[in-house]
Amino acid sequence: MFPLGDCTLNPLQPLITADNIALLVGGRQLLKDITVELSQGEIVTLIGPNGAGKTTLLRLLLGLSQPSQGRIWRREGLRIGYMPQRLHIDGSMPMSVERFLQLGQPRMKLSQARSALQRVGAEQLIGATLANLSGGEMQRVLLARAASRKPQLLVLDEPTQGVDVGGQSELYQLIATLRDELDCGVLLVSHDLHLVMAATDRVLCLNQHICCHGHPEQVSRHPAYLELFGDKVAPYTHQHNHQHKLSGDIAVAGNTSNRHPDSTPKNKEQK
Numbered sequence: 560m561f562p563l564g565d566c567t568l569n570p571l572q573p574l575i576t577a578d579n580i581a582l583l584v585g586g587r588q589l590l591k592d593i594t595v596e597l598s599q600g601e602i603v604t605l606i607g608p609n610g611a612g613k614t615t616l617l618r619l620l621l622g623l624s625q626p627s628q629g630r631i632w633r634r635e636g637l638r639i640g641y642m643p644q645r646l647h648i649d650g651s652m653p654m655s656v657e658r659f660l661q662l663g664q665p666r667m668k669l670s671q672a673r674s675a676l677q678r679v680g681a682e683q684l685i686g687a688t689l690a691n692l693s694g695g696e697m698q699r700v701l702l703a704r705a706a707s708r709k710p711q712l713l714v715l716d717e718p719t720q721g722v723d724v725g726g727q728s729e730l731y732q733l734i735a736t737l738r739d740e741l742d743c744g745v746l747l748v749s750h751d752l753h754l755v756m757a758a759t760d761r762v763l764c765l766n767q768h769i770c771c772h773g774h775p776e777q778v779s780r781h782p783a784y785l786e787l788f789g790d791k792v793a794p795y796t797h798q799h800n801h802q803h804k805l806s807g808d809i810a811v812a813g814n815t816s817n818r819h820p821d822s823t824p825k826n827k828e829q830k
């Protein structure tokens with residue numbers, strides 16, 4: 560493990576390292592035993608069922624909240640482009656796409672806004688009103704905004720939400736192209752391993768802890784992954800070994816519990 564100060568000295572060192580982090584909120588264990596590393600030029604996908612803690616982990620890695628245990632190192636001065644899971648737009652606010660791209664970047668010129676959109680194949684949207692965009696168009700605009708900051712790390716929380724299947728694989732290809740163009744690291748959250756396979760170097764399968772990790776092909780055959788998602792790799796189906804209540808707690812028929820099935824002694828997870 561390297562100290563934080565060294566991160567600026569060696570570009571080969573990871574953009575982010577988390578060492579054995581855990582998060583306990585109100586007596587509830589949201590995350591535990593998480594050790595991850597993210598390097599420049601690699602695409603890492605975080606996959607897991609609803610309530611697994613994917614967004615919570617992203618927030619910790621980004622420094623938006625603090626772990627109860629363990630340590631996180633970020634390369635000093637790390638420029639991050641963040642694409643949120645969803646953006647609620649007030650329909651009564653007539654904001655143009657151009658203006659939206661300039662938010663927080665007041666020096667961005669019209670030509671720069673255009674080229675940011677061009678990069679994601681959405682230059683025709685420059686004059687559109689944000690509230691009128693379709694789901695797929697909105698995702699491209701959010702991606703254009705995240706990439707326009709010339710990030711060293713692009714963090715994408717379910718970037719294909721609201722996009723049809725054809726559009727999803729196109730968007731994942733676009734993300735891989737952006738990684739090449741920007742030479743950045745990419746950390747993305749997805750529910751759908753088979754869609755991200757081609758555009759991912761490494762997968763972390765999360766369910767409060769890291770159930771398994773590795774190359775997408777390896778993960779798709781891993782017993783822990785199969786236990787969580789079922790054995791149908793393509794097409795992917797949402798087969799979970801448990802259900803979550805709206806609170807995120809595990810719901811067991813005739814009973815409720817916030818214990819994850821993996822925490823039971825009979826779980827035979829293979830790492």
Ligand SMILES: Nc1ncnc2c1ncn2[C@@H]1O[C@H](COP(=O)(O)OP(=O)(O)OP(=O)(O)O)[C@@H](O)[C@H]1O
Binds near residue numbers: 589607
């Ligand atoms: N600040 C908080 N306080 C209490 N519980 C929280 C907090 N943040 C998240 N949670 C809970 O942690 C669990 C994980 O939430 P998170 O949003 O990280 O899951 P996720 O894997 O991103 O889910 P999804 O796939 O549905 O987006 C949920 O049960 C959520 O209710």
